[in-house]
Amino acid sequence: MIEIEVLRFDREKDKEPYFKKYKIEKKYKMKILDALIAINENYNDNLSFRSSCRAGQCGSCALKMNGEVVLACKSEIKDKSKIEPLDFPVIKDLIVDKTKIEEKVANMELFLETDDKDKNNENNESNEYNKDNNYIENNEINDNEVNENEINESNENKEIDENKNKEFKDLKKSSETNNIKLDGCGCPSIIENEECMDTKKVRSCIECYSCLSVCPVIKETKEFAGPYFMRYISKFDFDPRDIGERTKESIDEGLYYCTSCGKCGEICPKEINSFGDAIEKLRAIANMKDLGPLEAHKEVKELISKTGRSVEELDESFIKTVSKEQNKTEKEKASPNSENENKSKKGKIAVFTGCMIDYRLQNVGFALIDVLKKNGIEVDVPEDQICCGSPMLRTGQTEIVENLVLKNKDALSDYDTIITMCAGCGATLKNDYPKYGVNLNVMDISEFLAKNLDTEQMKDLNLKVTYHDPCHLNRGQGIKEEPREILNKIKGVEFIEMEKPDQCCGAGGGVRAAKPEIAFGLGKKKAEMVEELDVDAVISICPFCQYNIQDALNKEGLDNIKVMNILELLKMSYDDK
Structure with missing residues (x-):
């Protein structure tokens, strides 16, 4: 037997939601959905919840277990679990009101847009298709002029035409599903894989809206539509067949409000990275079209281009100070530019400071040096390192990133391990640099010191x-x-x-x-x-x-x-x- 708590609420009669405990027999690999069904069977408690496909494809059973968003049909129930609805207005128990979301989707009226020539050709070809298959348009038929044989023949033709029309519609539907481009006459043409990779990454959404329920920015402002809608816009914008103007719409829906926290991607049952695969790319497109980024972002780019750092130097930089001290005292360690290797048993180690620790939080850098010395570990602080490029990647200003990557490659490639003290720098060096062909052994300081x-x-x-x-x-x-x-x-x-x-x-x-x-x-x-x-x-x-x-x-x-x-x-x- 296991005990679970379910948050109960009926907006028609309850003033406040409340948790109710249930005990049920747990079967092997029992899912949350099975547990909810068992509660109704054993307690006759009229517990309300949504479900449909039981295969993780419809998204209707999304809820929270112990505070984390999951699909009830795919996640195993655990003892002492707390089951709650998504963070939307509750209708009853675990059923939430998604009306506003669905209305917004409908009001956006997004559809695949092709050029006018293709539309005209498609319409003309459609008329020809109808004509060839005995479709009669804008013509009246005199019932008295049609004999019984003509009626039978007409019915047979109608059945044939309906089948052909169905085949034609199925072809169109299949073409969209399988990324087969239809030309103006409705005939399929193949899209190369590299052309459709971006849109494929964001097309697997099952519309559970879990990402909207966890987004911290949505709860703070109505100016941000949220990750689902950014993904929805990007699905069309990244499609090579589409010629619609999507960039302005994405900006109007709050493109630059996302904090890149990644919570939406973490809980997505289809593993869609809404920031990296949608928002970040939409920002890059906005930048290419001179529709973005925002002024504050442009100022950061100018600073990086001039100084190699994303912030201004207020006090002497950490790297400069360390370099001076190292040049004074050969006993402690050679200069960062020296050919001498440090004597750490962990191999040759470099510190990547990042902009903030180099120019604003120098005390954190000095704390690192002291802590590592206490643990018998020597490190180098390469002088030629510059901004990792994260501020540019996150705001879509990607045109200068490769240059930053290559300069840091020159500064860091001779080291066995790179230690970072900034989460953003570490994530960029680990996740983004390999896309530019630069692979470094990067460790956050907590990874390194834990061992x-x-x-x-x-x-x-x-x-x-x-x-x-x-x-x-x-x-x-x-x-x-x-x-x-x-x-x-x-x-x-x-x-x-x-x-x-x-x-x-x-x-x-x-x-x-x-x-x-x-x-x-x-x-x-x-x-x-x-x-x-x-x-x-x-x-x-x-x-x-x-x-x-x-x-x-x-x-x-x-x-x-x-x-x-x-x-x-x-x-x-x-x-x-």
């Missing part, structure tokens, strides 16, 4: 901390447990999980720069989660998250709570031992 951390030299800190999962670390790199392992190893640190540690803080995707009100709104929600915990500090591994959450805490009057990189906390644990 190489010396705890003997640590002192007790007597601190309570919580942890924020950066989107580009958790979902972008699949790194979630390693930072927690480190926090649990630091002496005198009480680690407390917040309610939704992986909920986006609003800093990514160019949103903090161009839509600061959205970044602040999402940051405020994160600050409210932190406030409930009575902690001393919030720990993260992303400079943008660090800034955004600290700003939100300050604005909420919680400036006594500090947001720190995990390296700063580690340095505190090693200091003055």
